[in-house]
Amino acid sequence: MKYFWMTVRFVLAKMILLADFCYRPKGTKRTAEKQADLDEQCQQLALYQYAACPFCVKVRWSMKRNNMKIKLCDAKRNEEFAYELENQGGKLKVPCLKITHLDGSSQWMYESKDIIAYLQNIADGDTRIQLEPSLAKAS
Numbered sequence: 001m002k003y004f005w006m007t008v009r010f011v012l013a014k015m016i017l018l019a020d021f022c023y024r025p026k027g028t029k030r031t032a033e034k035q036a037d038l039d040e041q042c043q044q045l046a047l048y049q050y051a052a053c054p055f056c057v058k059v060r061w062s063m064k065r066n067n068m069k070i071k072l073c074d075a076k077r078n079e080e081f082a083y084e085l086e087n088q089g090g091k092l093k094v095p096c097l098k099i100t101h102l103d104g105s106s107q108w109m110y111e112s113k114d115i116i117a118y119l120q121n122i123a124d125g126d127t128r129i130q131l132e133p134s135l136a137k138a139s
Contacts, residue, residue, distance in 0.1 A: 013052035020057045027067035028123070039069055041122060041129040046071040047115075048085045048096040055112040056095045062116040066123035070097075099129070 030038070047063070047070050049056035063070055073081040075094055086092040089108035097109040097118065109115050121127035 016052045016054055016057060020060070023061075025061055025065040027064055030067065035067060038067070038123065042068050042070050044100045044129050046073050046098040046100075048073045048075045048081060048089070048098065049094045050074065050076040053094055058112050059095045059097075059115050059119075062119055066119060068119060068123060070119075073098075 045068075047056075047059060049059065049072060051074060060072075062068075073084075075082040075085050075092070075096075082092060085094075085096055088106060089096055089098070089110075091110070093110055095110075095112050095115060097115045099107040099109065101107065109118060118127065122129065
């Protein structure tokens with residue numbers, strides 16, 4: 001029975017990865033200036049995820065739809081990312097968005113719906129992430 005469930009999980013994971021590849025949305029077109037501003041804000045974000053997790057796929061699709069270049073940290077294949085997620089974020093659960101603030105502190109957001117709403121607010125310009133002085137544009 002153990003091998004049956006292992007096979008089912010394996011097949012489902014491959015189906016999720018195939019669906020992710022086949023149905024990945026197209027990115028939003030923005031002016032070069034707006035896209036550069038969004039890219040700067042995304043430098044302070046990291047998504048801890050598993051490749052075949054359906055909730056992680058939803059978040060990655062939202063990132064793709066909004067043309068957001070966020071660092072992806074695969075906590076299943078990289079022990080260092082799993083360790084950071086569990087010890088700094090508080091639990092080994094994905095998807096998780098790490099938001100690094102100016103003072104060096106981090107905020108960890110765990111629910112996929114909350115992450116998608118937060119990313120949409122950033123993409124729409126409703127929420128701004130305070131940039132590190134080294135990342136801020138020179139005036």
